[in-house]
Amino acid sequence: MTLTTEKNGTALTVRLSGELNTLTAPELTALLNKELGGVNALTLDFAECDYVSSAGLRVLLATFKQMKAAKGNMSLANVGENFKDVLENTGLDAVFGVF
């Protein structure tokens, strides 16, 4: 998986390219651990990633909680059909800001 970041003040956008699965989710965790300090608006852009398994959902949920605890926001952008299906199946579409 390829991850690219764009930081604008306290806003961070991470673009994911590839599949967010058991083998690749640790890469996202590592990147967020490194980049999330001082960020209060996190956008994860899924335009190039439409496969997310439970390992990916766990990272998203943990990050969501971390952002909330710090009074910040996390949103998911450009969610594709298959990822949307996963979010709906797990009820997480109602938890995350999806657009």
Next chain:
Amino acid sequence: MANEYVLRIPAKLEGMDVILAFVSYLLDINGCSAKARTQLRIAVEELYVNVTLYAYPDGDGWAEIRGSVEDGVVTFKLIDAGRPFDPLAKEDPDIMLSGEERGIGGLGIFMVKNTMDEMAYEYRDGCNRLTLRKQLN
């Protein structure tokens, strides 16, 4: 009788890619909708990863996947010789809770149950045998 494809590998996490390549191959040569393809790949990922993490607590073991397609329905069987474990018996997570209240685990098997047309678990001859069935389109 439909052709059955079989792959047996050491039950290691790093084998996940080859298991998913096997799944993709069988689905792609038989024509499968994008949605069903993703749901099936996620299902096999979740179940295979469980085997690598929990089936063999005392050492090395193997995992096998068998796949066949008949009348537009794909069947995958996941087999291992690890300790008996029925993933279908696991309690579902409460998906109505808010984000802060939600637990981190249990979503994998829940997704599998939600997206497959049919699932069956059996422990026979010292092996866990999990069968998944789903329409390709």
